[in-house]
Amino acid sequence: MADIQSSGQDSVYAKAAKEAVFAGIIAFGLFFLVVGFRTDQNINNELVLVQRWGLLAIFVAVAAIGRFIFAAFITPSREQAKLAKSKAPAAAKVDRRSLKAAVSRFGLALLFIYPFVVILILALIQFAVTGQWSFQSGVQGSLKYVDNFGIQILIYVMLAWGLNIVVGLAGLLDLGYVAFYAVGAYSYALLSAHFGLSFWLLLPMAGIFAAMWGIVLGFPVLRLRGDYLAIVTLAFGEIIRLVLINWTVVTKGTFGISGIAKATLFGIPFTPGPTGFAAMFGLPNSGVYYKIFLYYLILFLALLTAWVTIRLRRMPIGRAWEALREDEIACRSLGINTTTTKLTAFATGAMFGGFAGSFFAARQGFVSPESFVFLESAIILAIVVLGGMGSLIGIAIAAAVMIGGTELLRELEFLKLIFGNDFTPELYRMLLFGLAMIVVMVWKPRGFVGNREPSAFLHERKMISSEFTKEGHG
């Protein structure tokens, strides 16, 4: 018995070694040109080749060793785990729902106190290092964390929750969602620049404009199905971006629009002057208040999106969206007007994109077509799918992981100590982002939270496994 096992073990290693060699050869083929040589410009602006055989060797070695470890250890252990799982009696099901409720309650609480937690932690660190209790420095230092992490992530959370209505609920694949984000941002930028309208007036207007664009763009294309719809939405996204670039009279082209009015707290501006927020509340002047205000603003907007989504799912229209995702023909046989149903999904999603866009413009004070490239649509869609279509919590987690993770890469300055001063971790940000998308998707094809929560129940609310839900065809 032991013999068989050890010989089995040997054969596993032998097989793994073989696969490692194979992987090494493949890696050599893949990287031979692009890694083995680097093309650089010399003084005459001609390309010259720089040879990098050492780096190539590292790439090949990593591929081979990685493959070996995978084949020799990870795969067998995973198979064993699977075997053990199938043998073991069905373990008592953990009550996922109460856990989920606890997580969401905790997460929500954390979101509300996040800026203050950051300030407190930074002040504590400051205190530990210098021995001085300086609250103000904590406030200043928190700027980066509130802005780069808090606001940035929440914008994506909101966008993804908005797109979730279209993709996750109604099952319509929209690859041009960023167009509505752009419509919102430019509506705010232009209307505030030309007419001096306030943020609070323009916020709903931007949403309405975006929703109208959603209907205008949606109407002709909604009879298209599946991937045809995808490419046309992509095309519309690109058209809007190209128009923003080329219609220079209005949009100032690639220069963008700057000096966009900031949002106010119901009329109280966040300016240093005597009428400003800081002076009004007797606080020292600082840019942090505006950031914290923006943080709560986007938190409010994101939660509004979530609230509306949750409410809509329990309404006939929300159920019709999900039914549409499951089977369009059956929907029509039940008297549901699929065109208006699709259009409302499109318009509702677009409206939240518009809200987010006007917030974005108010936050940046500057908009340019650069911010509305296809990559943004792709990232938002990726967050929706990675989170688990239709699941608000899953999507929030995905946004935090993907956006927070890449923002974190900006902070890894210490890596310079290891790789030398030329090393810029930021360069690897999007590379790692792309790879992470692949890894997460292969690991969890249905996203972080694949289960669907029913919108109504007779006896008890049971989660629906992802194997039953469909993903829509159009």
Add this chain to the structure above:
Amino acid sequence: MVSEVRNNPSPVLRVEHLSMKFGGLVAINDLNFEAKRGAITALIGPNGAGKTTVFNCITGFYKPTEGMLTMTRQNGEEYLLERMADFVITKKAKVARTFQNIRLFSGLTVLENLLVAQHNPLMLSSGYTILGLLGFPTYKKAAADAIEKARFWLQKINLVERADDPAGDLPYGAQRRLEIARAMCTDPELLCLDEPAAGLNARESAELNQLLLSIREETGTSIILIEHDMSVVMEISDHVIVLEYGTKISDGTPETVKNDPKVIAAYLGVEDEEVVELIEHAAATGSDDITAAVDLLSTEAIQEITETQAEVPVAAKAKTAAKPAAPAIKAGATANALAAPREGESDDLTLIKGIGPVNARRLNEHGIFHFDQIAAWKKADVTAAEAYLAFDGRIAREDWIGQAKKLAKESQGKPAAKKTGGAK
């Protein structure tokens, strides 16, 4: 109430001169019928007769090429279905349907499936979502009522226990029942069921009959159903319409339709084997019965069969006796008959449209094994062959010779194709 509706002579649905063409294919050809209010009307016919197409025209999924479909509601309103979009037909004209290949929302729960069906009234009571979003009490009440209605139907189809499970998780029979309940949740006045008993076992099928009868009794809903299961059709339908190749060939009560010779011919004429079996059976039991059976068949075919009547039992015997040995050539063989198939392997003659296994066996018994043999037939051969086959005139009508020529050519090209066409 119900009896009042029953006595109401106005038909719930009137189909007049309905035609549907797909390119050159005529799926329905000038079809006329009426479905009586409060009755169960069955639409039967062989596969490909155009039954589902009729349904798709009634429910607006296809726009008919010609014709008029008039739906008269209980309140007297008339709707011309051919002019309406599919969802409006359900919404306004109150026609609901189920599908041959069940179309449930498999990722929604059983309850949610029934709630989606109440979309239109709920939409109204939620003030097109806006009032509902703001939490107005009218919507809350309507939502509770909708759940009660769903509960009523779940009790009716015996699925209350599984209300919170995904519809895709239900067993097949339950899915069929759920689809009917879902259609009923739209408050239809006409319910169109596309093969509701398909795939059900005997017990489920009986339960379905009860369900349909109780739907008619309790709600007064008129039902049109497509069904192949004759036990269902004969047991519950008040009226049967038979289609073949897109035309109506019979119309009446189950009893009259059952005895209509055209219907039997249509049903039995599909497969040669069935006819022959019937005749064999008749021959074995006695000549009185065979004339009764033969009466039912259409004219020319009947003559042919009576002529060959004497031979039939022999053929039947030969079928069982001669199987292991190579069949000997029978009298009346065609000119190019062979004693045995070339290279010991005969072509699959059933590839020719019109030749079923029975006729193939007959042909083999008469020394015809290969396509090229049929391809080479002259007029005399055709007459000779028709003498021992099930029907005459058929060889020319179905162009066996042309088909055989094509197949013979193909089979010649086959070895080469095999070499390159192998897997991997």
Add this chain to the structure above:
Amino acid sequence: MEYFIQQSINGLTLGSIYGLIAIGYTMVYGIIGMINFAHGDVFMLGAFMAMIVFLALTTFIGGVPVVLALLLMMLVAMLLTGLWSWTIERLAYRPLRGSFRLAPLITAIGMSIALSNFVQVTQGPRNKPIPPLVNGGVTIYGTGITIAYKQMVIVIVTAILLAAFWYLVNRTTLGRAQRSCEQDRKMAALLGIDVDKTISMTFVMGAMLAAVAGTLYLMFYGVISFTDGFTPGVKAFTAAVLGGIGSLPGAVVGGLLIGLIEALWSAYFSIDYKDVAAFSILAIVLIFLPSGILGRPEVEKV
């Protein structure tokens, strides 16, 4: 008229490149119903390979005849890009086969992001110019129409490749296997076709054509950068959809159409809005022909 013909020639040249890329999209879509978003970046990678081969030739060997250089660039780029595509399919798409439809779309987008950034990291973010490979052209006698030699090269290479490709798909075992997988993958597997291998080969073939397109693109424009995968990629995808996704002749027709639209629009209207024109025409065509020009209309089975 001369101007029109001249611009049409330019459009056809551009369209040939789009067509070559579009075939990769349409084949993959036909066989596994997935939009391979990374295909544009595979094309860019192919162009980079060709560029590095060219530099290696000039650095290590010196003067190589242009024809030989072009051939070598194409061959090496085809081989290695094919290998890349094979690996990508193996790692990012195959594990998701038969799973949820959007999952491979997301990995493809992830792969697209990863590939372009990988090239940026390993090769640097700047444009890579190479000296012109093919110079000169002919002026058609009596007219002002000029056809550059490099345009001829593009059209001829495309024509040869399409012919070879047509033969491969319609006359070989592999092509038959591909077509059968396209019809019904499960049935093909039951009949003993190695579906995984067929799909891999589809990816490799698509990538090879994209590599050739990359080489031609590099030869035509003389410059390549890591961001150059996106726009031609989206254009080619547009072409594939315009022609009817899943249809091989459709991809070529769509590619040529997009090329023509772009060239003529730039010539007569505004160069800034050429992409807008291409995308708008796509939207308009799809509204009237929802399955593209040569695509099989999707029958709604009730």
